[in-house]
Amino acid sequence: MLSRTADHLYWMARYMERAENTARMLDVNYQTALLPQSADMAEQGWRGLLSISELTHAFHKKYDKVSADNVMDFMVRDVANPSSIVACLRAARENARAVRGALTTEVWETQNQTWLEFNRLLAGPAFRKDPSALFEWVKFRSHLSRGVTVGTMLQDEALHFLRIGTFLERADNTARLLDVKFHALTSGEFYGMQQTQTMNGMRQTQMIARDQPEFDFYHWSAILRSVSGFEVYRKVYRNVIRPEKVAELLILRADMPRSLAACICEVVNNLHHVANEQSGETLRRAGRLHADLQYARIDEILATGLHAFLTQFLDRVGDVGYGISRDFLVPVAA
Incomplete structure (x- = not known):
């Protein structure tokens, strides 16, 4: 296999997994923040989330205050943040497009539809109205991507680099x-x-x-x-x-x-x-x-x-x- 093809497959899988992991952490932090606790403890939870992804410095260059809204905006919809969900899904889709011929139709359509649908959800009120529902959707699309990959692709080098x-x-x-x-x-x-x-x-x-x-x-x-x-x-x-x-x-x-x-x-x-x-x-x-x-x-x-x-x-x-x-x-x- 060409190293460039392997590179795109490898990073397509990593970015899709990273989007899911970010959604998981945001969802848990959002749910935990609803528990009875002091404002300082709630803020520490959001600071910890930035620390996990090593984004504390990048966040403070853009925002003055660590709050639930600011962190979720930064980690979900900020295209300038390479670890945000929108940036990860875009990178996964672009890597998939670059090696379209190495993927089955089902795998490509799943990646492409995930990117298009996520942008539609961000443009509407869904994110602000119910963040947990959006995070669950991202996790579901990641599960779907992995399932379609394992279920439709030949078990050759392409699949191994994805895994x-x-x-x-x-x-x-x-x-x-x-x-x-x-x-x-x-x-x-x-x-x-x-x-x-x-x-x-x-x-x-x-x-x-x-x-x-x-x-x-x-x-x-x-x-x-x-x-x-x-x-x-x-x-x-x-x-x-x-x-x-x-x-x-x-x-x-x-x-x-x-x-x-x-x-x-x-x-x-x-x-x-x-x-x-x-x-x-x-x-x-x-x-x-x-x-x-x-x-x-x-x-x-x-x-x-x-x-x-x-x-x-x-x-x-x-x-x-x-x-x-x-x-x-x-x-x-x-």
């Missing part, structure tokens, strides 16, 4: 979400760390709440819902929502579709299918990251520091992404 882009973007986003939200909710003001000794003599690290407000349950639920993990958590753990179990589910559970372990597993599997003579080092690094997640334990991660672990994970994912670009895609100009 690599999807899961690399998803891993990056899940790690950023966990890092920012856990830092905000597990600050020393709310939680302490306690080590307990199990019957086999091993020490286990546990987060202990300190005078947690009653609505804290809803914040942890919101994190799970942002990755469609609330029902999964209930099925797997069958107990109250505990921070260390949320971290375990979203980092180490390979059967959780949006966990770091599941995403990196998909990246490695698809990389194997497109491997070439110069991609050995990239495949080795991706495989090493997969192995580290496969054999990690959540108590060890928490004991050494979740923030440090996630920061290192993001660096390694970025390194794998750079390797993929170098080995398969159009070289980025220095």
